[in-house]
Structure formats: C-alpha cells, structure tokens
Amino acid sequence: MNKLIKQTAMSLVLGLSLCSLSSLTLALPADFDAKMAARPAADKDRDAARHPKETVELLGIKEGATVVDVAAGGGWFTRVLSAAVGPKGKVIAQFGAFALRNNNGQAAKDLAAELGNVTPVFEGVDSIPADSVDAALTAQNPHDQFNNSEAAGQKFITDIFTVLKPGGMAVIIDHAGSEGADNKTLHRVTASATKALIQKAGFEVVQESKLLANPADDHSKGSHDASLGRATDQFLFVVRKPAKK
Numbered sequence: 001m002n003k004l005i006k007q008t009a010m011s012l013v014l015g016l017s018l019c020s021l022s023s024l025t026l027a028l029p030a031d032f033d034a035k036m037a038a039r040p041a042a043d044k045d046r047d048a049a050r051h052p053k054e055t056v057e058l059l060g061i062k063e064g065a066t067v068v069d070v071a072a073g074g075g076w077f078t079r080v081l082s083a084a085v086g087p088k089g090k091v092i093a094q095f096g097a098f099a100l101r102n103n104n105g106q107a108a109k110d111l112a113a114e115l116g117n118v119t120p121v122f123e124g125v126d127s128i129p130a131d132s133v134d135a136a137l138t139a140q141n142p143h144d145q146f147n148n149s150e151a152a153g154q155k156f157i158t159d160i161f162t163v164l165k166p167g168g169m170a171v172i173i174d175h176a177g178s179e180g181a182d183n184k185t186l187h188r189v190t191a192s193a194t195k196a197l198i199q200k201a202g203f204e205v206v207q208e209s210k211l212l213a214n215p216a217d218d219h220s221k222g223s224h225d226a227s228l229g230r231a232t233d234q235f236l237f238v239v240r241k242p243a244k245k
C-alpha cells in the first residue's frame, strides 16, 4: 500500500514538473511586456482593439522562432512579433514589391534596422523557401486578395501554407463581412469564405477565436469608416499545417 502511495506521489510530482517545463518553453521572452511598452504611442493606442499579446499567445510562438508577418503593411504586428521571438528569433516582414515604389519601402528598412531581428521581404510570400518558417500571421489582408478574385485569395492562403514547416501554426485575421453584402466595397470578407480558402489550402482549423469580435460593428460600414475607430468586428483563425506522417 505504502509503495502504491509513493508511486502515485512520484507520478504526480513528475507530471507537475513536466507541466511547468512545457509552460516555460512556451513562455514569451521575459522582456516582452517592456518591449511592448516601448512601442510608439500610435501603435499602443490600437492594443485595445488588436489584443497583441493574446494573439501571439494563440499563435503559440516561442522565443527563438522564425515567423513571417504576411503583408506587414505599416509593420504594426512586425514590432509585436519581434518582441515575441526575441533576439535569437527572426521575423520575416513581407511587404511585397509595391512597398518599394512608395515611401513604405524606406520605412520598412528603417523598422528592420531598428528592431534587429527583422528581415524585410519586398517580393511575394512565394519567394520565401517552402517548409522554412515556424509560424505565420496575417492581419486585415485576405480581403484584399479575395475581393480581387477567389483564385488570388486562395493563392494568398496557400502560399502561407507552403512556407510553414510541417506542424507550423498560423493566425489569420480579417474584417468580418456579411453574406450577400458588397464586401469588396466595404473592405471585408466573410469568415466562411476565408475558412473555405484555409481548408482548401490544406490547413487544420485549430480554433475560431472570438478575441477580436466586436458586436457593435454590424458589418454595414466600410472597415475604414471613422465611426468604427479601427475596432471592426474581426474573425481570427488559428490554423496548423499538418505534421508529416
């Protein structure tokens, strides 16, 4: 009996240590909050609507990971991801070719020089080697491609699938639209149309998060409408490229 109690106690201790070990390895760098606090005020003003820390936690990235910010735009998430992977990690900030043709090209290079662990890419995601990155994030972008054509939307999502290592995770965020609405004019896309692209690309849907949901936005206004204060109702998919069997 004593032996049984001892064995049970040992298993409990082992289980608890494995739990704390796995939460340690999944933890964000110790200076994550300090780096987030050091961002420009204009970036921090958007935190209430964008929930950056919770978003990178959903993505599950670890210190030292390689992550791609797909269609990084002004680099808002690039700063967040840079803090999340730390100096031993790498953020590939993908801006696209057109970014070089306007002032964003220099701004992107300046951001990369400032952050140290960021590599700007001025080509498509398909210029990044296949199976090479641990994680990917794209925010407020799929609608641009999908509203051009379903094929462009599919390529956008499939390119993300291709660059991820097997087992790699992605977070896909966009301004939610309603079925039957003129989502092209409104700069939105429905969650269901995006989910179809995600599944056709080969991803497993891990979670459809309500983190960025905002019931005050009824999807009838354009996503840039000033009255929404950039706090649109957004869907957030956490997806995984299946691990190789």
Ligand SMILES: C[S@@+](CC[C@H](N)C(=O)[O-])C[C@H]1O[C@@H](n2cnc3c(N)ncnc32)[C@H](O)[C@@H]1O
Pocket (backbone or CB within 6 Å): 070, 071, 072, 073, 074, 075, 076, 077, 094, 095, 096, 097, 138, 139, 140, 141, 144
């Ligand atoms: C609404 S912003 C979102 C930017 C960023 N993802 C974020 O969440 O802060 C959309 C951006 O996508 C960029 N964009 C549009 N088409 C693109 C493409 N094919 N490749 C890369 N970037 C693109 C535009 O320059 C614009 O800055």
